[in-house]
Amino acid sequence: MDRTPHPRSRRIAPLVALAAASALLAAGCSSGSGGKKAEESADGAAAGKANTPAMKVALITHQGPGDTFWDIVRKGAEAAAAKDNIKLVYSADPNAGSQANLVQNAIDQKVDGIAITLAKPGAMKSVVGKATSAGIPVVGLNSGDSDWKQLGLMEFFGQDETVAGEALGKRLNSEGAKKAVCVVHEQGNVGLTQRCDGMKKTFDGKTETLYVNGTDMPSVKSTITAKLKQDTAIDYVVTLGAPYALTAVQSVGDAGSKAKIATFDLNKELTGAISKGTIQFAVDQQPYLQGYLAVDSLWLYKNNGNYSGGGEQPTLTGPAFVDKNNADSVARFATKGTR
Structure with missing residues (x-):
C-alpha cells in the first residue's frame, strides 16, 4: 500500500496515505440507520482499545x-471509534441548512473533533468557520x-468524483454503449454532478441527465421506466x-428495455x-x-499531531471497478458491510 503523499492524479487505483490504515483489522461495531437524530456508539471496551483519554x-x-x-460509512467510523476510545455521535440530514444546524449542535457540545460531508459546500462554509474558530479540528x-481546502478543513478522505466519472465514461466506450442516461x-x-459531468x-x-427524487424509491422506479419507454435508444442506465x-x-424490466445498468x-x-x-x-x-x-485521523491529530496529505492533498479511497471478474471476491467483504 502506498503511504506517501500524492498530488491529485488521474489514477484509478485507490490511494491510502494514512499511517494507521493497518488498524482496519480491528473489529467494527454494528451499523445502524441514518436518520436525523444523533446517536452514540457503544462505550464498551474493545480489543486493542487505545489507552488514551476519551x-x-x-x-x-x-x-x-x-x-x-451511509450504513457502511458509519460502520467504518464506529470501528475506528471503538479502537480509539472515542464516543462517536452520528447525525445526518440531506437538507443542507439542517446539516449545518447539526454541525452547530456539535460545536455547542464542545466535541473534540468533527467529520463532515460537503455535498453542498456553500451551506457549510459559515458553520465550519465557527468550528475552526472554536479550536475544533474538522475533516x-x-x-x-x-472544496475542503477552501473551507479550511484539515484533511479529506474520498475520491475525485470527476476522475471517477471520466473513468466510467471510458468504460462505457469499451462496452460499446451509444446512449446513456445519468440518473x-x-x-x-x-459530487453527483461531477460524476455525470466527468462521464x-x-x-x-x-448522454442525458435524469433527475429523480432519491427519497422516494417508487417514484425513482416510475421515472426511469417512463424515460426508457420514451427513448428506446438508451442502451445504458x-x-x-x-x-x-x-x-x-x-x-x-417494466419498460421492456434492453438497456444495461452501471452504477457508482x-x-x-x-x-x-x-x-x-x-x-x-x-x-x-x-x-x-x-x-x-x-474518525481515526482526528485521534491521530489530537494524540500525535499527525495529519495526512500535508494539509494539501486528499487521501483517495477510490475509484476502482467491480465487475463480474472480481465481484465474488468483493462480495465476502460486502456481506460483512465493509465494502
Whole structure:
C-alpha cells in the first residue's frame, strides 16, 4: 500500500496515505440507520482499545432516508471509534441548512473533533468557520473533494468524483454503449454532478441527465421506466448509488428495455447482481474506509499531531471497478458491510 503523499492524479487505483490504515483489522461495531437524530456508539471496551483519554467526535453526513451507503460509512467510523476510545455521535440530514444546524449542535457540545460531508459546500462554509474558530479540528469525507481546502478543513478522505466519472465514461466506450442516461438522485449535490459531468467528458456517445427524487424509491422506479419507454435508444442506465441501480433493474424490466445498468457505489445486494449479470459493473469508493480514516485521523491529530496529505492533498479511497471478474471476491467483504 502506498503511504506517501500524492498530488491529485488521474489514477484509478485507490490511494491510502494514512499511517494507521493497518488498524482496519480491528473489529467494527454494528451499523445502524441514518436518520436525523444523533446517536452514540457503544462505550464498551474493545480489543486493542487505545489507552488514551476519551474523546468525543461528531460524524455529520447528508444521508437521506433509506440510503444504505451511509450504513457502511458509519460502520467504518464506529470501528475506528471503538479502537480509539472515542464516543462517536452520528447525525445526518440531506437538507443542507439542517446539516449545518447539526454541525452547530456539535460545536455547542464542545466535541473534540468533527467529520463532515460537503455535498453542498456553500451551506457549510459559515458553520465550519465557527468550528475552526472554536479550536475544533474538522475533516471531510466522501463529498467535497474540490472544496475542503477552501473551507479550511484539515484533511479529506474520498475520491475525485470527476476522475471517477471520466473513468466510467471510458468504460462505457469499451462496452460499446451509444446512449446513456445519468440518473441523479439528489439535485444540488456537487459530487453527483461531477460524476455525470466527468462521464460526459470522456463518453463518446450521447448522454442525458435524469433527475429523480432519491427519497422516494417508487417514484425513482416510475421515472426511469417512463424515460426508457420514451427513448428506446438508451442502451445504458448509469445510477449514482447502489439502491438506485437495483431499482433501475426493475425499471428496465417494466419498460421492456434492453438497456444495461452501471452504477457508482456498492452494497451486498449489488455485488450479487453484478455476479448474476443483471448489473454490469460498479465504481467503488470504499465508504467503510472513508468513515474509518476520518474518525481515526482526528485521534491521530489530537494524540500525535499527525495529519495526512500535508494539509494539501486528499487521501483517495477510490475509484476502482467491480465487475463480474472480481465481484465474488468483493462480495465476502460486502456481506460483512465493509465494502
